[in-house]
Amino acid sequence: MEMADKTSGKLQQEGEELPFSTPEGYFDMLNVKINSRIRQTEAEETRSRHSGRTVQLAWMSGIAATLIGFIVVLPLFFDEKEQALPAQEEIAEVLHQEIYDLDSYDLEFALLDREVDTDLEMTSYEDEVIQYLLEEDIELEMIVNEL
Amino acid sequence: MGISEKEYTDFDLVNLFNEPGKKEYAFNLILERYKERIYWHLRKFLIHHDDTDDVLQETFVKVWKGLEGFRAESKLYTWLYRIATNEALSFLRSKRRRFLLPLVDVEQQLLESLSSDPFFEGDALQLKLQKAILQLPEKQRLVFNMKYFDDLKYEEISEVLGITVGSLKASYHHAVKKIEKYLTED
Numbered sequence: 001m002e003m004a005d006k007t008s009g010k011l012q013q014e015g016e017e018l019p020f021s022t023p024e025g026y027f028d029m030l031n032v033k034i035n036s037r038i039r040q041t042e043a044e045e046t047r048s049r050h051s052g053r054t055v056q057l058a059w060m061s062g063i064a065a066t067l068i069g070f071i072v073v074l075p076l077f078f079d080e081k082e083q084a085l086p087a088q089e090e091i092a093e094v095l096h097q098e099i100y101d102l103d104s105y106d107l108e109f110a111l112l113d114r115e116v117d118t119d120l121e122m123t124s125y126e127d128e129v130i131q132y133l134l135e136e137d138i139e140l141e142m143i144v145n146e147l
Numbered sequence: 148m149g150i151s152e153k154e155y156t157d158f159d160l161v162n163l164f165n166e167p168g169k170k171e172y173a174f175n176l177i178l179e180r181y182k183e184r185i186y187w188h189l190r191k192f193l194i195h196h197d198d199t200d201d202v203l204q205e206t207f208v209k210v211w212k213g214l215e216g217f218r219a220e221s222k223l224y225t226w227l228y229r230i231a232t233n234e235a236l237s238f239l240r241s242k243r244r245r246f247l248l249p250l251v252d253v254e255q256q257l258l259e260s261l262s263s264d265p266f267f268e269g270d271a272l273q274l275k276l277q278k279a280i281l282q283l284p285e286k287q288r289l290v291f292n293m294k295y296f297d298d299l300k301y302e303e304i305s306e307v308l309g310i311t312v313g314s315l316k317a318s319y320h321h322a323v324k325k326i327e328k329y330l331t332e333d
Contacts, residue, residue, distance in 0.1 A: 018296065019269020019277065020190055026200075030182050031175060034207045041208050 157223035164214050174211055181224060182207075184297075185231045191292045192235050194257045194277070196266045202238050206231045225306040228299075232289060232307055239285070254281045279329035283322055290315055291322040 155163065155176060163173035185206060190199040209230050217226060258281045261267055262274060269277065280288055289308065293299045294315075301312045301319075310318070 017273075018187065018191065019267055019273040020187075020194075020196075021266045021268050022186075022196060023266070026196075027183055027186075030186075030203075031178055034178060034182075034204050035171075035175070037204045038208050038211050 158219055161214065161217055161219060161223060174214065177210070177214075177223070178207060181227055184224070185227055188228060188292070188297065189231055189235055191280075191296060192232075192289060193238065194261060194281075195264060198238065202231070202234050205238075206234045209234065221306050222303075225303050228293075228303075228307040236285065257281055275330060276326070279326040282329060283325060286310070287318050287322045287325075290318045291326070294319050 157177075157180075160173050160177050160180075163169045164177070166173075182203070186199060186203050189202050189206070190196070193199045193202060206227070210227060213230070217223070221229075258278055261277055261281075267274070267277075280291060283291060286308065290304060290310075293304045293307070294301075299307075301315045304310075304315050305312050308315070
């Protein structure tokens with residue numbers, strides 16, 4: 001039944017062969033062309049991801065600088081004892097008020113990975129803050145989780 | 148004794164693709180098995196070799212990216228057809244946007260250039276048949292090609308296009324009538 005309506009009348013006479021051809025050897029070279037296009041696409045995507053990452057890192061640098069600034073300034077509002085060691089809750093509270101939508105991985109990456117090509121330029125003062133965070137075992141992951 | 152390349156089922160090839168270190172090997176076997184079939188599916192729809200070549204390559208780039216997530220709920224070749232069809236439709240859409248052409252004019256362009264295409268080898272009757280097919284709306288053209296030339300089952304076309312079998316039968320019937328009318332007109 002299905003075949004009955006497949007071809008009928010005038011159309012049946014035309015045959016089902018295709019009147020097209022391809023350049024000589026086209027199919028022989030096709031695998032190489034396609035594999036090469038895949039490599040090219042992947043390379044472009046990697047480049048694009050890297051460039052996106054640089055923009056993201058630049059943005060994260062700003063956030064990180066703000067974060068560091070707050071961590072440094074915060075102790076000035078407390079007495080000497082507190083100034084030496086701000087409580088984790090206080091840090092978390094400031095972060096909660098001032099910074100939203102942070103990704104812990106990016107934050108750690110921006111602060112700690114000094115080898116990465118980024119706009120993040122740390123002062124020695126900021127280095128001290130990071131050192132302090134590390135020595136006090138204040139994990140950035142924990143800070144971000146508080147947000 | 149190892150299994151020979153030709154003995155691999157599509158299912159085997161998909162599994163092989165997901166095995167560590169076998170990805171490229173399996174992909175090239177799939178490519179070898181389906182490249183011509185998908186090429187001709189696209190060529191019937193896009194008419195020109197260069198356009199077909201471009202869309203075919205893009206189709207297999209998508210296959211490479213998507214094969215890992217392919218679940219054997221549908222057959223591999225209907226999945227390939229679906230990707231190729233979507234790529235072809237998207238190609239025509241972007242061509243229309245690029246040249247600010249209305250829906251019918253891309254087909255009109257194809258129609259006009261068909262007879263001067265160096266890779267068109269048909270006689271006058273075949274040229275007329277191709278022109279008749281190009282008069283059809285896009286989806287109807289796809290249905291007609293897959294049924295008439297590729298002899299796919301309605302159930303398979305339904306998987307590719309996401310159209311019910313009933314609609315496909317009606318669509319094919321209308322397409323045949325239109326083409327026959329075109330062919331009998333002088």
